[in-house]
Amino acid sequence: MLLQASDIHVSFPEASPFFLRRRRRPVLKGVSLFLREGQCLGIVGESGCGKSTLGRVLIGLLRPERGRVLVCGEDLYDRRGTKARRCGSVVFQDYTSSVNPRFRIEAVMNEPLRTLEGLDKRELRERAAELLERVGLGGGFLERYPHQLSGGQLQRVCIARALAGAPRFLLLDEAVSSLDVSVQVQIMDLLAELKETHGLSYLFITHDLEAVTYLCDSVLFMHDGVFVEETGDVSRIGDVTHPFARQLLSAVAGFDMA
Known part of the structure; x- marks a missing residue:
């Protein structure tokens, strides 16, 4: 297994006017998942559900309070897990x-x-x-500054930079959501090509179900810090049964929830 997360728990302190012990708000409540070689796994949910927090845990940016993350057979949060930290890279939403x-x-x-x-x-x-x-892009872009590139070109630079260490998977955290629709398609076509030609795997975190069906092989629906439904085959995404998953699908034109 390329990546496996088990029983991940994360909470953040709530704002308080007192200097006494602050209450903590659970954000991830025992989340587990796995990513296979060559797979694109979509993680879908509304804003604030915990999906980006999970992404930070899976890429090594936020140690969970409980649970374990294994990447390339090593514990990601073990000091000796150097191989684990080199296995993955990340592309964020805000390319600027x-x-x-x-x-x-x-x-x-x-x-x-x-x-x-x-x-x-x-x-x-x-x-x-x-x-x-x-x-x-090409070598001619090396001399340019970021402001001289379009949004799609700059996000391609971010993808190229993420590939520099020859990772085995990329975490794509809303990586296309801030782009124009036509540019989104270009970037997703690029990601699909890279997946095919270089054997990459992806964790694709998004709120955009249309992007998920375009790129992903399987989908996990997240709601309030837990996964509420899994679709092992993205072509059967319309068969979901959980009320939240059905609500998300019904809000997207083209999905028949009858």
Whole structure:
């Protein structure tokens, strides 16, 4: 199994005017999932349901209070789990804040590439250009600044940067939701191509069911910090039975919930 999370619990302190012990609000309430090689697993839910918090746990950015995350056979939160931390990478929703606006694209790409041993300046540039080619851009973009790129181009840069360490899976946290619809399709086509040609797996966190049916193999529905339904085959997503999952589907044109 590429990734397995078991009984994940996370809570955050609630705002309080007192300096006494603050109450904590449960955000994730015993969540479990697994991701297979070559799979695109969609995690769907409304804003505030805990799906982005779960993403932070799965990529190593937030240690859970309880539960365990195994990535590539290692405990992600074990100090010795270096292989686990290299297995995954992340692409966030806000591509503008994901890069330093004062850096040229070459410098943006070199941030993760510098962690690779033995690459001199020329090799770094060649590797950065190769990654940009892989996402449909090219070496000519290395000299540009972020403000000189469209939203779709900048998100392609973020995807290329995420691929720099040769990860086995990408966490895509609302990675297409802030793009125009036509650009969303272009990015999802790119992700599908990368999945096919490089054997990548994806965790696709979103509130957009149409994007899920376009890209994902299977879907987990999250509501109030727990998974309420799983669809092992995205083509059968219309067969869900949980009231919340049916409510989400009924809000999307084209789904017949009769």
